[in-house]
Amino acid sequence: MILTRPTTQAMLEALRASLWGEVPNPVFFENLSGQDWREVFQMSIHQTVEAMVATAVQQLPEQLLPPADIMLKWLVRVDRVQRKNAAMEKAIAQQYHLFQQKGLRCVLQKGHGVSTYYADPSLRTSGDIDWFFPFKDDFEDAQHLVAENQGSLLSKNRYSCGFYWRGFEVEQHRRIVQLRNPFIQSFVEDFVHEELKRPISRTFGHTSVEIPSDLLNIVQVNAHILKHQVTYGIGLRQLCDACRLYFSYGKRLDHDRLREVYAKLGMLKWAHLLHRMLVDLFHLPEEYLPFPIIPYKGAEWMTDHILRTGNFGFFDPLHPDQNNPGGRVDRQERLFENFRRFLGVAPMEALSFPIYQLYIKSFK
Template identity: 35%
Template sequence: MANRERIYTVFFNLLRSGLWSRPVEASESFPLSSAEWKDIYDLALAQTVEGLVFSGIERLDMEHLPPTDIWMKWLVRVTKIEQHNKLMNQCLAEQIGVFNDLDVNPILLKGQGIAQQYEAPLRRLAGDIDWYFSTKEDYEKVNNWVIEKDVPVKYMPGRSMCYSYRGLEIDHHSNLIDLYNPFVKPFLSDFIATERVYDRFIKVDGADCRILSPVLNIVQVVSHVLKHLLSFGLGLRQLCDVARLYAVHCNAIQDRGLEQVYKRLGIGKWVVLLHDLLVRYLGLEPRFLPYQEGMAVNADWMMEDILRVGNFGFFDERYSDAETGNRKNAFVRVSKNLLKYGRYAPMESVFFPLVQTYTRVLNK
């Protein structure tokens, strides 16, 4: 990457512009060379934020825009993201109809529910469609329906089912929060039960879709971010999700005791690092944080890791075949992450590999 510091400066300026719909900062960094624009394009793809960065580019003066070939390639990609999101919304609405016929009421996790917290929802790159079923009966009823329809099914480690529906990957979950420390389970169960009273509904392609309360939604997404950092890593899209949730729901989460919730869950020290990245790199206004930490931190090392490994660790050049999506040297990579984050989320760093190993053995 040519002139790495300059590339990162422009990249984050464009990302913040797209994330918050505001003018691009540091105009003195422009114009860029064709090679520099290619580096920014590749970085946006690796971090799965190409739609947001493109929104920032659209706010540039004409003389600062990328070369025509890169601009057109980027435009085509963003158009496909928008089309894919529309297909996902149609699929969600169809599935809600099926669930209603089966008399089950799942919760939509992450994904399209969080996308609605963005100013341009269709430009958030979509992943899977994740449904959470709060009872064993509902979970098994819907899974049986999938099997009866002869849908290609892939069971994953843990209490989840994965299958393809209209060419999209759908996950069914019977576990809501990605935390593995058994000692926090009683508190977590009580917390979930209390917050589920405040479930909300959003419209997705005309259908009423149930989502979590703002507080529970944030804890679910934050814990999911930590889970991936403890394994192979993740891209900036997931951090953008947390930033948007904080900003949009700031009034609903203030004075709701999130600081104590994070501490009780054993992730309070790590969340302080996360907040540092959200403010300094993603441009989240500190007033949108659910609470103000009393200690100064610098989480640059965590951002360096995120930028190095890319989305779910698939772009880490330190390991062979990263470009093919293969996760080589899994034991070494995960072990290093567990050691790094052990200081900030010690119990999760201990129990995450134990539970993952036990689950894989159990499902063989």
């Protein structure tokens, strides 16, 4: 298995050290060759955790550092990640101010909002900017507002739209918990409505921006992981997000309520597998988890798939999407394989994917 490889163990040790603000254990790096270091470097990029891993690697004793050419490339990528995060912070403040001026309520979800729970938010690789609009009219008005302010429409369906705005991809959503099961949507709507009464804010630049409540945040982050696992896959970066949220406020969550929400959403069994991975891969202390882990089978193949395929499954050596700019490789084969695996873990979410896709395409 890929997990037991020395290069994988080295990358995970560096990632853990960065995640928890510790110094990496030198033992994991003592016998790495130049080629091994290239694999560690490449793996960190495929998992979009290169800045976090590089920062930890720099703390190793001099004799254990990677070759100079690799370290230089790593540091260049760290600088790029930090520069992008700084620019994105300004863009978030500008957009939020734009929405506020028009009286639109929106919530910054996922990525950059979650990064505020990291020891060093600047090291978390950011994707796009995601906004949740609780009200349909605000969602519609926000689309027009971005378009009127230099935004170029990239995609649109019933519940989401994407823009390219001043150097960043921006997504606007009507749903913050983006599971596809049609039978849970009424519960989700009530749950989200209740949690919106407990807003939290974070400062970006000089602008206070709303982010989800503690409970809603952990649910939407973990639902996002499950949503992508059912299709092509997810990466270590998103698992790090779950770790940091549980670590930051797991002890003060309403544990019974969270278990109930997971059960209602059909993701309780899957949550046990996720929690097992968070403990095994990242050494998250179990005391920060909301309930004891039930040892279901499945954590091993989920771990192997994540490590092998990288961020959102784009770097699967068996299905090299990165070599196909036109889209996913072996689409039907991969979707069926994940459908088969998740049928026993999150059955309703697995069954709902093809139905949801047909529904979305019908209302484009």
